Amino acid sequence: MKTERIAAIVGVAEADLGVLPGSNVLQLQAQAAKRALDDAGFTKDDVEALFTAGNWAQFPNLMLGEYLGITPKYTDSTNIGGSSFESHVAHALTGIKAGLFDVALITYGSTNRSNPYPFLKELTLRYEEPFGLPTPIGHYAMAAMRHMHQYGTTSEQLAEIAVATRKWAMLNEKAFMRKPLTIDEVLNSPMISEPLHLLDCCLINDGGGAVVVASARAAARAKTRPIWVLGHGETHTHNSVAQMPDLTVTGARESGKRAMEMAGVTHDEIDVVEVYDSFTITVLLTLESLGFCKPGEGGDFVSGQRTAPGGDFPLNTNGGGLSYCHPGMYGIFLIIEAVRQLREECGERQVRDAKIALVNGTGGTLSSTSTLVLGRD
Amino acid sequence: MSVKRPMPLVDSDNKTFWEGVKNQKLIIQHCDDCGKHIFYPRYLCPHCFSEKVSWIEASGKGRIYSYTVVHRNAPPFKEETPYVVAIVLLEEGVRIVSRIKGEREKVKIDAPVFVVFERIDEELTLPYFELT
Numbered sequence: 001m002k003t004e005r006i007a008a009i010v011g012v013a014e015a016d017l018g019v020l021p022g023s024n025v026l027q028l029q030a031q032a033a034k035r036a037l038d039d040a041g042f043t044k045d046d047v048e049a050l051f052t053a054g055n056w057a058q059f060p061n062l063m064l065g066e067y068l069g070i071t072p073k074y075t076d077s078t079n080i081g082g083s084s085f086e087s088h089v090a091h092a093l094t095g096i097k098a099g100l101f102d103v104a105l106i107t108y109g110s111t112n113r114s115n116p117y118p119f120l121k122e123l124t125l126r127y128e129e130p131f132g133l134p135t136p137i138g139h140y141a142m143a144a145m146r147h148m149h150q151y152g153t154t155s156e157q158l159a160e161i162a163v164a165t166r167k168w169a170m171l172n173e174k175a176f177m178r179k180p181l182t183i184d185e186v187l188n189s190p191m192i193s194e195p196l197h198l199l200d201c202c203l204i205n206d207g208g209g210a211v212v213v214a215s216a217r218a219a220a221r222a223k224t225r226p227i228w229v230l231g232h233g234e235t236h237t238h239n240s241v242a243q244m245p246d247l248t249v250t251g252a253r254e255s256g257k258r259a260m261e262m263a264g265v266t267h268d269e270i271d272v273v274e275v276y277d278s279f280t281i282t283v284l285l286t287l288e289s290l291g292f293c294k295p296g297e298g299g300d301f302v303s304g305q306r307t308a309p310g311g312d313f314p315l316n317t318n319g320g321g322l323s324y325c326h327p328g329m330y331g332i333f334l335i336i337e338a339v340r341q342l343r344e345e346c347g348e349r350q351v352r353d354a355k356i357a358l359v360n361g362t363g364g365t366l367s368s369t370s371t372l373v374l375g376r377d
Numbered sequence: 378m379s380v381k382r383p384m385p386l387v388d389s390d391n392k393t394f395w396e397g398v399k400n401q402k403l404i405i406q407h408c409d410d411c412g413k414h415i416f417y418p419r420y421l422c423p424h425c426f427s428e429k430v431s432w433i434e435a436s437g438k439g440r441i442y443s444y445t446v447v448h449r450n451a452p453p454f455k456e457e458t459p460y461v462v463a464i465v466l467l468e469e470g471v472r473i474v475s476r477i478k479g480e481r482e483k484v485k486i487d488a489p490v491f492v493v494f495e496r497i498d499e500e501l502t503l504p505y506f507e508l509t
Contacts, residue, residue: 027420069423132454141445
């Protein structure tokens with residue numbers, strides 16, 4: 001037997017079993033989680049990593065985390081069928097070995113007998129859907145409204161982001177929208193969900209992407225110059241924006257901090273920034289949460305086309321989800337663009353001498369964030 | 378073809394809440410261990426993981442935490458646009474998504490509101506809020 005001891009299973013429990021009409025998958029997982037933590041002598045505050053698998057929600061970890069009141073710093077919903085949970089233990093081992101966390105909670109719940117066909121739009125979403133809150137835009141709109149109320153942020157400032165992003169798209173031949181855009185055009189575009197206009201919203205198109213990650217050993221035989229993963233952080237704070245702790249602060253405050261600490265870089269050392277721009281407000285909240293400016297200063301920060309080509313803060317240099325492409329889960333394109341910038345392959349839109357990039361994905365309705373710091377030799 | 382409004386999904390977590398709404402009462406959970414209120418209803422307290430959660434009738438008073446005026450949406454809500462959806466912060470400290478009835482121009486963040494019960498059809502009643 002190997003003598004190295006890295007991770008141990010210290011708590012186990014079942015939820016109620018049998019025929020449970022009226023139960024739901026969230027409460028069964030809560031019950032099991034509570035009992036397993038009790039078994040270990042731990043509390044929910046010990047949990048740093050959250051694992052679940054199931055087809056009962058579009059984003060099971062976000063809904064379960066919200067239900068349980070758990071904001072993890074590591075999260076994994078790998079679903080490979082009935083063997084998922086053995087893989088969750090293995091992935092927990094990997095994370096513990098890497099020093100990313102100490103305690104993981106793995107849960108499962110199903111009402112396969114009493115309610116065999118769960119629909120993705122059920123469960124906690126049913127506290128909102130009957131009221132006609134449009135998803136996702138209504139959620140983002142309420143975050144924008146709150147930011148405007150607290151800090152006096154304006155629609156013009158949000159429009160600055162759309163216009164600057166379009167300027168980058170005009171330098172990218174793969175971008176979907178390449179016509180020049182003005183602030184007035186954004187403000188005069190149809191109102192969708194106040195205060196967000198049509199041109200505050202990302203595109204909807206088709207597309208795909210892929211990324212190859214290699215060990216240092218394998219990278220040595222790749223034909224490209226390696227772009228190193230220097231740091232990472234992730235979290236989720238809620239599923240629905242109604243449960244978001246503060247509508248003006250995203251999880252990037254935590255995930256960004258952890259990624260930069262892991263990479264050992266400061267804000268001043270970052271040369272290019274790629275952040276998820278599902279809506280203009282997403283960008284503003286993300287810049288503040290990442291600490292590039294103080295809470296409430298995002299509007300001023302993006303004013304005067306500061307993030308456009310030639311400005312002193314190169315942001316979303318491919319033209320973003322707002323003007324380049326957005327097939328629905330845009331995060332992979334942030335990585336692709338950051339890598340190209342660091343490889344200096346970007347032609348007209350190349351940020352000169354870019355050595356370190358920060359990438360921040362946002363998922364759900366401002367629910368999850370995952371931050372990477374990438375760098376070249 | 379008319380599209381039906383999404384109906385609440387009643388289960389053992391939330392049966393008391395939806396029955397309350399039907400009887401024109403806003404009933405939320407209270408944690409008997411940490412003393413905090415809870416909404417939406419859960420099997421255990423998301424603040425302290427206690428299973429000692431009980432039900433109380435909320436005061437019905439709250440303030441608008443944030444809102445949006447919806448101009449575009451798919452059926453069945455399309456015909457109701459523009460309308461106001463808000464996050465209401467109840468006096469008890471929990472947030473609930475709802476509609477705000479009344480003059481749109483007077484809807485503001487922090488405006489005080491009070492619960493009213495809106496009969497949508499014979500099957501569905503929902504807790505809406507009105508400016509006070």
